[in-house]
Amino acid sequence: MADERPYAKFGVLVIDDSPVVRAMVSRMLDQLGFGRVQAEADGSAALTYLETADPAPNLIVCDIGMKPMDGMKFVEALRALPALHLARLPVIFLTATATDELVRRARELNANGYIVKPVTPEVLALRVERALA
Amino acid sequence: MLGSALARAMGIADTSGLVEEDVPAETGPMRDVDLDVLRKLYGAQRGEMAEVIEMFLDNAARQIATIDERMRAGDASHAQDVAHALKGASHSVGAHALGEAASKLELELRTGGAKPGSAETLRVKLEAARPVLMRATEGQ
Numbered sequence: 001m002a003d004e005r006p007y008a009k010f011g012v013l014v015i016d017d018s019p020v021v022r023a024m025v026s027r028m029l030d031q032l033g034f035g036r037v038q039a040e041a042d043g044s045a046a047l048t049y050l051e052t053a054d055p056a057p058n059l060i061v062c063d064i065g066m067k068p069m070d071g072m073k074f075v076e077a078l079r080a081l082p083a084l085h086l087a088r089l090p091v092i093f094l095t096a097t098a099t100d101e102l103v104r105r106a107r108e109l110n111a112n113g114y115i116v117k118p119v120t121p122e123v124l125a126l127r128v129e130r131a132l133a
Numbered sequence: 134m135l136g137s138a139l140a141r142a143m144g145i146a147d148t149s150g151l152v153e154e155d156v157p158a159e160t161g162p163m164r165d166v167d168l169d170v171l172r173k174l175y176g177a178q179r180g181e182m183a184e185v186i187e188m189f190l191d192n193a194a195r196q197i198a199t200i201d202e203r204m205r206a207g208d209a210s211h212a213q214d215v216a217h218a219l220k221g222a223s224h225s226v227g228a229h230a231l232g233e234a235a236s237k238l239e240l241e242l243r244t245g246g247a248k249p250g251s252a253e254t255l256r257v258k259l260e261a262a263r264p265v266l267m268r269a270t271e272g273q
Contacts, residue, residue, distance in 0.1 A: 020189045020222045096221035118224040
């Protein structure tokens with residue numbers, strides 16, 4: 001019998017340096033029905049994952065304040081990748097800070113959402129739906 | 134639009150509805166510890182909830198120790214980064230009083246207004262949240 005969950009064939013990559021946030025956001029996305037949920041701790045680890053991810057994720061949920069590579073630098077690098085199916089992936093920023101400068105940068109990087117922590121399952125579901133529409 | 138309301142409140146020009154924050158339907162003071170999100174996520178699966186809560190409590194204690202140590206060493210930048218991380222994790226599990234204290238300290242560290250011993254406030258908030266979070270794993 002076919003899986004009728006809307007995101008059953010979709011994969012999502014969660015990037016956050018907090019293991020607590022990674023676990024909770026991964027759980028939310030799992031409950032939304034994503035078939036594959038991968039979590040990485042910073043931008044450089046995420047880029048390494050994307051090099052070999054097959055199939056590639058369909059969506060990225062990304063923190064901003066991380067080391068060694070923060071979320072803004074990660075999305076900059078992502079958008080510059082020669083593989084267009086990766087470069088054009090929808091990105092939702094999930095961060096504890098929203099300043100004019102960060103929101104402006106997020107917009108310049110064609111982010112599909114900017115959620116201020118703490119996130120609830122309802123808000124994440126709304127943004128995921130919009131990002132994948 | 135929710136995002137636009139937040140953007141206006143924060144002074145952000147959000148013409149495209151990019152920013153989103155969960156705004157409680159009921160207004161009122163934020164609870165020191167709010168278990169709603171944890172309960173929604175884990176329901177009756179207490180074991181998995183306990184793992185996340187234990188991970189949070191262990192990490193938070195280490196983060197507070199690091200903040201204290203870095204402040205004593207005069208490394209406000211590193212202490213600020215750790216306070217920021219503590220803020221995000223605390224609010225995520227619903228430990229809002231600790232998250233607010235971390236947020237206040239993060240701002241003080243950024244503006245040079247942090248006082249020696251500020252980490253003690255974080256310890257007090259963490260120890261106040263601990264029994265509430267632990268009871269949640271027992272289904273109370």
